[in-house]
Each structure stands twice: as C-alpha cells, then as structure tokens.
Amino acid sequence: MTKSHDKPDSRVGEPVQVYLDRADRRRLERLTDQLDTTKSDVLRRALESLERQVLDPDQHPALQVIGLGAGAAGPPLPYDAAREHDRFLAETEPGLVAEPLAPEGTDRKEPGRGRGR
Numbered sequence: 001m002t003k004s005h006d007k008p009d010s011r012v013g014e015p016v017q018v019y020l021d022r023a024d025r026r027r028l029e030r031l032t033d034q035l036d037t038t039k040s041d042v043l044r045r046a047l048e049s050l051e052r053q054v055l056d057p058d059q060h061p062a063l064q065v066i067g068l069g070a071g072a073a074g075p076p077l078p079y080d081a082a083r084e085h086d087r088f089l090a091e092t093e094p095g096l097v098a099e100p101l102a103p104e105g106t107d108r109k110e111p112g113r114g115r116g117r
Helices: 022-035 039-055 085-092
Strands: none
Touching: 022 039
C-alpha cells in the first residue's frame, strides 16, 4: 500500500472564505464571465497581479515616474535649481509667478510704504 493518499494533491489548494459586498460580488461575476473562467481563477490572478505590483519595482506606480524626464534636460544652469527653485520656476514657467522675485538679500518692501501711510 502506498502513502499517496496521505499527500495533498498539489492542484487542490486550501479553501478560503471571503465575504464580498454586492459591488465586489458583481465585479467577480463579471470578470468570471469575461475571462470565461472560475471565480477561484479570477481571485488567483488578482492575487498574482497585486503581488507583482507590490513587489516588482518595475510595476510599482510610484517608481514608474523615475526617468520620465530623461533626455529632457536643457543646458546646465548657472545656479543650483534645488536651492533656487522659485527662480527656476519663474524663468521656465511663464505666468506661474505673480510678481518678479527680489534678488537675494534685498527687502521687497519699498522704503516709506508701510501700513496706514
């Protein structure tokens, strides 16, 4: 007598009970019909897709923005755009800044122009 009857069948998984609201239940049924498969298969595919999205950096939405501006850089700037980002935006985005920026180290107020005068 073999012990094959003691080994779990690799094709049969562990049963899991999931409670779905009406909208999720309709979504599951719609996908089941569209993919011409079982509810279990739709749920397995969803788990695989979510796992890829979470674990694979190439699939992570936040990491997909890396490199979008590659090759779009213009000539080097004569100043540090990280420190002088207001200046950079004023020079590169017309209409973004309402008033011209005062040079560093100067006061924007004109002398003699206080409140109530």
